[in-house]
Amino acid sequence: MKMDRRTFVNNIAKAGLGVSALSIDKRLAISQDKAKAKNVIYIYMEGGMSHLDTFDPKEDSETKGEFSKIATSADDMFISEHLSGLAKHGDKMAIVRSMMVGTGAHAQAQYNARTSYRPVGTIIHPSMGSWMSWLKPTEGTLPGNVIISGPAKHPGSGWLPKKHSPVPVIDPSKGLQYSDIKDMNMFKSRWEILNKINKNVNDNSTSPEVRAYVEFYDETMKLLQSSELDKFNIANEDAATREKYGNDRFGQGCLLARRLVESGVSFIELKSGGWDTHVNNFESLSNKLPSHDKSITALIEDLEQRGLLESTLIVIATEFGRTPKINVNNGRDHFPGAFSCAMIGAGVKGGEVFGETNDQGTKIISERKVEPKDFNATIATIAGLSVDQTYFSPTGRPFKVAGGGSPVLDIIA
Amino acid sequence: MNRLKTILLVSVILISQSLFSLDHIQKINTRLDNIYKSNDIKPNGRVNDDLYVRRAYMQIAGRIPTYDEYNSFINNSSKSKRHELVDKLVNSEDFVSNWYNYWADILRPTDRLTGVNYLVGEPYIEWIKQSIRSNKRYDIFVSDMLTSTGNIYDNPATGYFWKDRGMPLDNLAGTSEIFFGTDISCAQCHDDPFQDWTQLDYYKFAAFFAQNQENRGTKEEIASVDKIRKTIIETRKKHEDEMASESDAAELDDITKKIVARGSENRITQLLRASTINIQINEKKTVKLPHDYAYEDAKPNDVVEPAFLFGKNAEMQTPNDYRKDFVTWGTSPENPLFAKNAANRFWDRVFGVPVISPINNIPYPLQTIDEDLIKDLEQIFKDVNYDFKQFVTILYKTNLFERYPYTKEVNSDFKFQGPLLRRLTAEQMWDSIATLYVDDINYFKDQYAMDYIELMSADIATLDIKAAVEMSDKYNEIRRSKYKNAEKYKSLVLVRSSDITIPNATSNILRELGQSEKILIQDSTRDGSVTQVISFMNGPVSEMISDKKSKMSKLIDGKDRKESIDIVYQSILQRKPTLQERSDIEAYNIEDIMWALINSHEFKFN
Secondary structure, eight states: HHHHHHHHHHHHHHHHHHHOOOHHHTTTOSSSSTTSEEEEEEETTTTOOTTTTTTTTOOOOTTTTTEEEEEEESSOEEEEEGGHHHTTTGGGGGEEEEEEEOOOHHHHHHHHHHHHSSSOOSSOOOOHHHHHHHOOOOOOSSSSEEEEESOOOOOOOTTSOOGGGGGSSSSSOOTTTTTTOSSSHHHHHHHHHHHHHHHHHHHHOOHHHHHHHHHHHHHHHHHHHHHGGGGGOOOGGGHHHHHHOOSSSHHHHHHHHHHHHHHTEEEEEEOOOOOOOOSSSHHHHHHHHHHHHHHHHHHHHHHHTOOOGEEEEEEEESSEESSOOOOTSSSOOEEHHHHHEEEEEBOOTTEEOOOOOTTSSSOOSSOBBBOHHHHHHHHHTTTTTOOOOOETTTTTTEEEEEETOOGGGGGGO | HHHHHHHHTTOOOOOOOOTTTHHHHHHHHHHHHHHHHHOOOOOOOOOOOHHHHHIIIIIIIIOOHHHHHHHHHHHOOTTTTHHHHHHHTTTTTHHHHHHHHHHHHHHHHOBBBBSSTTOSHHHHHHHHHHHHHHOOHHHHHHHHHOOOOBTTOOOGGGGHHHTTTOOHHHHHHHHHHHHOOOGGGGGGGSOOOSOOHHHHHHHHHGGGTTTTEEOOHHHHHHHHHHHHHHHHHHHHHHHHHHHHHHHOOOOOHHHHHHHHOOOOOOHHHHHHHHHHHHHEOOOTOEEEOTTTOOOSSSSSTTEOOOOOSSSSOOOOOOOOOOHHHHHHHTTTTTSSHHHHHHHHHHHHHHHHSSSSSSSSSSOOOOOBSOOOHHHHHHHHHHTTTTTTHHHHHHHTTSSSGGGGOSOOOOTTOOOOOOOOOOOHHHHHHHHHHHHHTTSSTTOOOOOOHHHHHHTTTTGGOOOHHHHHHHHHHHHHHHHTTTTTTTEETTTTOOGGGGGGOOSHHHOOOOOOOTOOOOOSSOOOOOOOOHHHHHHHHSSHHHHHOOOOHSSSHHTTTTTTOOOOOOOEEEEESSSSHHHHHHHHHTTOHHHHHHHHHHHHHHHHOO
16 A cells, blocks of 8 residues: 555654655755766676776786787876777776675676665665666656666666666667557557547546556557657668667667667666676677777767767776686686776766776775775766665665765766 | 375365355454444445456456356346355366465565576475465465475475575565564664664574575485586596597487587586475574674674564474474464464455555554454454465455445545455456467466476485486476467467466566566566556557457457457456447457457456
């Protein structure tokens, strides 16, 4: 019984912590001067991206591996030779090299990366896109939270209402599943009958659950008929643009992300798999990195050209790093003790490198270690979400957007 | 000994019909009448037969009635036909399916119960269904799980513990929430600021289950698996090269070939280990406070003795298995929460709103819609000796079950004027759709659990390599062929949602419709989502009903338009079209009308 539960939550909130369940206006009543990003493109490298071969290159002969480092457009910022496109945009990019996480297991660390919380048996925490969809609802017909090529296991909206779950696009070149209407005339006549049959319910129902459904059907119908739906269809881009982004799944996903940003989708997660390089790390990364570099660079430049980079934050995240020691299979294993993540675009202090590992890349030597919750607090702050506000789940448990993490202010513009 | 199999073979259906049932029904009717009177409100009126038959099937059988079932009820002239229908439905396989779905949302059985490969949830699933089918007393159903030991196939009730393997404290929080309506999860990490539980209480409670121990198997079994594993590795090394050449490979026997071709020893050894792993009681095992325990009442790492959390404390009688003390106290009629929680939960499932909210955390002092009503229900559940089927039959036969639904927001004005109008659950929705396609919704007989049980009961200690390889082959075969005899539409497997255990296109639809991922207790939702609506409007479900092979299409085959429209309406919405509707839909073709009806709000709510 929702009402009672809400009353219950309000009561305990007042009794215990002096806060109450808030209206949307109050939820947003935070300092907005750092909130530069209207949109977030969260690129997730699933499996654990090797920090040493990407954003934290080393000279040490034991751990360096097969790649060299190159300079970027920012002073004293060096990255892997396979990221030459990104290197041109070092002045817009911030790197955090002192990332660490408490677990070396994929599922737990991925959950932690996406929710800022450790997985527990009694509740599922919302992912960042769902917080954003809940706290900053978008206007217009498109959903506010989309995931491209997402994994089977994703925390989604957690304890938040299901409508804030990311809308999945399984294959970016195919768009939204089942949204392709073959015979629009037939569909319209079906919709006419449906409205006649529903008329009584539509006009007279006082049930909140029914009303919510009526709205869902109306919204979905609007979406299916709207020209905005076209935004999910990357076939509308010319061949040169598609080529510029790279004609693989990830590249096309980046292109779709740009189209969705243009139409106001506020949070887009784009997953890329295959970073769990226990075997032949260098061979697989020498293929992977250039193509990903090409796609992300195209995304940055395209957004910039369209004037959207100043309101769009691009995040490159992963669950942990990989062992500096190269294993017998010429691979690298899981390394939660130190890894790197990056941010580009809106709200980011470009050219900043935060944190440092030792010469071998085996240890963080800078003072502050950055956990996923701190990194997420940084994203949240740039996106204008309060990280201090406490929100209550329907079961009355208190949570914060980034799990109590503190933003890395040094990389916020 | 194979408990489940014995139970299944001796399949005894208990039809419980107590002489006192009528009194109980009357007691609830009178109580509700008093509530209406004292609040000076009028309850909703009695529904017509159309609405009744739809509700009875939806709430008792978990689906809409078929066209034939609908007509046979409508044309029945018996005065007591409504209660006769209840009696028929509570003794049907539909009832088992419907209440299994309820328990599945709570107990969360899945095909992969734990991190242990090949330890599958199907025996547990079958055990839950069989418990409902045989109308196992509710207190025994609960005790069977909470005191279970053994393997998943030997004692499927162990599924209750396997589900939360490695998380005994979360399992305990679940036990408290599910069977005692009390959420103690806060106290797992700190004293609960809003209730009386302390962290120490929580650990005392947990001490009842501290003796649970996972056991890999007997020495002989473990040695046997190790030996088989070694044999596989050696065989592979020895013959790998021969397999590369076709002529050399021809010389090898089948088993050797299979071992080498499979490449890894893991599949076979993991299967054998899943067969030997079990839960045992270790009397000496205890629970200790966490190393960072911060309160004054005890010290970090202190060993904690069991003590009850709610109600009176009692002497421990069974120190060699404290769980038995737990269920003796937990399920006794003196327990203040056991019967109350169950009565409140079952009432909620039937009428859509519990008497006490929230359902998973009964508040103190009690916040009820009516305190006497919950007292009555608790007493009735005790009076019928925790007979689950009899209890819900009583609820299905109350006047309330026959009233028009309550269609406003539930707030303090709500006094059970009628059952709450609710969106169908994911399972009701899918099973209703499937009812419109297949001839007999209960046609599918799943053999997988029984086959698995038989397979895993092999004597591992004496198994040779040949038998081990064959066991692995057989496992793959029974799993692959699970839905071999099921009807399909495109990629959809057309069986009841209660028979969907392995992820597939149908389980994807169920998830979209709000079925729980079975990670958290009662995590299913009736919320809509854009993807759900799109899939209903333009996915395979939208085309399935008008497909030429569907029962719906067969029913109208050769009929004229007027009759066809009546049949379509009666099949999908259990009523004839109104005059207004008849004229509204005149210009449209029948497939489009079917589409509109299954997309209508009327279809999705009950």
